[in-house]
Amino acid sequence: MAAFNVLVDGYARDEGDDSRVGSTVSLVWDGDAIVVVDPGLVHSRSAILDPLSALDVRPEDVTDVVISHHHPDHTLNVALFPNARLHDHWAVYRDDLWISRDAEGYDVSPGVTLMETPGHTPQDISTVVQTADGIVVCTHLWWTAEGPAEDPYAPDPRLVHAQRARILDLDPALIVPGHGPGFTVGDATPR
Numbered sequence: 001m002a003a004f005n006v007l008v009d010g011y012a013r014d015e016g017d018d019s020r021v022g023s024t025v026s027l028v029w030d031g032d033a034i035v036v037v038d039p040g041l042v043h044s045r046s047a048i049l050d051p052l053s054a055l056d057v058r059p060e061d062v063t064d065v066v067i068s069h070h071h072p073d074h075t076l077n078v079a080l081f082p083n084a085r086l087h088d089h090w091a092v093y094r095d096d097l098w099i100s101r102d103a104e105g106y107d108v109s110p111g112v113t114l115m116e117t118p119g120h121t122p123q124d125i126s127t128v129v130q131t132a133d134g135i136v137v138c139t140h141l142w143w144t145a146e147g148p149a150e151d152p153y154a155p156d157p158r159l160v161h162a163q164r165a166r167i168l169d170l171d172p173a174l175i176v177p178g179h180g181p182g183f184t185v186g187d188a189t190p191r
Contacts, residue, residue, distance in 0.1 A: 001132045002030035002111035007051040008042050010179035012143060021073045024176055026138050027052065028129050033109035035064040036081060037127050037138045038178070040074035048077060064108050068140045068178065069121045087114065089123040117141055117167065119160035120151050120178070126167060134173025136182070141167060142190065144180030149190040164191050 010024035023040035025048055034057060039048055049059065062081040067074050067088050078086055086093040089103050103125045104116040111130040118124050119141050126139035141164050143151070154160045167175065168185060175189075176182040183189070 002028050002109070002129050004028050004129050004131050004136050004174075005051075005055065006176060006182060007036075008047050009181040010177070012179040021179065022047075023074045024138070024178060024180065024182075026127075026176055027055065027057070028109075028112055028127075030109040030111040030129075033064055033112065034062050035066060035108055035112055035127075036062050036084070037066045037176075038068050038074045039065060039077040039080060040067075041072065041076050045077060045080065048080065064112075066108065066112075066114065066125070066127050066138075068126065068138065069124045071121070074140070074178070087125075089116065089125050115166070117163040119154055119156075119163045121153075122155065124163075128170065131173070135170050136174045136176060137167050137170065137172045138176040139167060140178035142175060142177035142180075142183075144177050145175075145183035145189070146180075147190050161191055 005027045008025040010022045012021045022042050023038045025039050026037040028035040059080050060083050062084045065078050065084045065086050092099045103114040106114045113128045115126045117126040129136040151160050174182045
């Protein structure tokens with residue numbers, strides 16, 4: 001079973017004419033795989049690097065990086081991990097190698113699988129992690145536990161709701177949203 005940690009709880013808030021946006025950044029250990037999910041915007045790179053160091057993980061130890069979609073708030077810091085393969089919705093990249101593949105059902109490692117979950121963008125993927133405590137899903141189908149119930153940027157809100165239902169059918173122990181702390185599924189969970 002994989003071990004899972006949130007390195008950074010994300011956020012999204014308006015401050016007058018400006019916005020502060022940070023992605024939720026996660027770390028998964030699964031055998032020889034060390035996977036970082038969504039190393040995007042954070043207040044400083046130390047917000048990612050310091051928790052890694054506290055867990056005795058160096059950036060060059062990271063084997064894989066998964067990005068949920070190609071918005072900068074989820075991708076900006078992928079280059080912190082020079083030896084990692086990068087996974088997105090349609091390929092795996094390493095240096096100048098581009099290996100095309102479908103994301104749906106792709107195993108990054110034995111306990112880490114990708115799901116195609118278009119919603120926030122047509123290219124969204126979710127990362128499904130098998131842990132001893134149950135399934136953890138890192139996804140941008142939810143921004144936070146509180147919502148918004150309707151993603152203001154989604155091209156088709158019905159698709160967001162259909163993909164949320166797919167995630168909820170997995171009976172996850174924890175959902176890790178794009179911009180907030182992980183949450184457990186309950187009656188208040190936006191569908």
